[in-house]
Amino acid sequence: MKEQKPAPSTTERYIGIGELARESGCKPETVRYYEQIGLLPSAPRNEGNQRRYTTAAIRRLTFIRHARDFGFSVEAVRELLEMADHPAMPCQEVDTLAKRHLAEVEARLARLTAVRDELQRMINQCAGGSVGQCHIIDVLSDHRLCHQVEPHGGADVIG
Amino acid sequence: MKEQKPAPSTTERYIGIGELARESGCKPETVRYYEQIGLLPSAPRNEGNQRRYTTAAIRRLTFIRHARDFGFSVEAVRELLEMADHPAMPCQEVDTLAKRHLAEVEARLARLTAVRDELQRMINQCAGGSVGQCHIIDVLSDHRLCHQVEPHGGADVIG
């Protein structure tokens, strides 16, 4: 992360994976998973083979969690962490990554807005009769009745 | 689907899975997958064990594809198909399904809008210096700098 670790004092408190998870807003399983895929460094273990963490881990995990909340992919988070670990470097790459992500978010927003509008139209035009007269089914059956929603490819496009 | 199949004329043209896929805007693998999970009925086979389809399959698959474009889950599509297959029934369930989906879409839209706004703010405030001064990294490091984006749980929330 941004701050270089101050030489850990001998009195530094170590916490377990449960407390780390609570502090940073995720589950112990997720923490282990992040360690497994290399987003978090392998934690030191105590005598009984349990992971011990310092507050540096809380900061790193919070960063990860927060970037994920923004919708950055795990691979993007990996890159952001790599950048954050090198505070002297120019932040152009960070900027580029953020802008690319913003563009994706905006594209999703546009699609989702079109979907919402069309859903609303469908629902408003349903007269409440039988399925045979239902405008919702009509729109889904016939793309010509739909004005805005275009086909997409892939499961992650809508969300 | 809505129309009961007119007794297939002896001159009806049969098409292969590739043409069906092209006509309905998906891939042959996806068609086989939909058959496997029961969204499409098992297609009759020719002498050489290849699937043969009629235009009814094009309509059904188009319906599926279109509903998926709207973001309905496969399970929701299954229910919609079941309803569409019974045109005499009241369309209240269709309506309910569509409204529930609309509510989900609107929730997603709200989250995504918050993400977009915050991303824009982050990017605008980046002065273009080093990573150490980068506002983007700051916001990701410290939730207090972020005004709108809240934590979520689950991979599908943002998209």
Add this chain to the structure above:
DNA sequence: CTTGAACCTCTAGTAACTACAGGTATTACG
């Protein structure tokens, strides 16, 4: 010392496909 919570590893499951490997069928061309 015992009990219950927290922790460990490993495996499998989720959604909705997509991509291959290794083989067969059909079709077009010469």
Add this chain to the structure above:
DNA sequence: CGTAATACCTGTAGTTACTAGAGGTTCAAG
């Protein structure tokens, strides 16, 4: 009619980002 390109077949594994569970160990409190 032969052959080569294309389309098709089955079955399995990979994708994303986790989550859930089995079956066992360790820790902290009383």
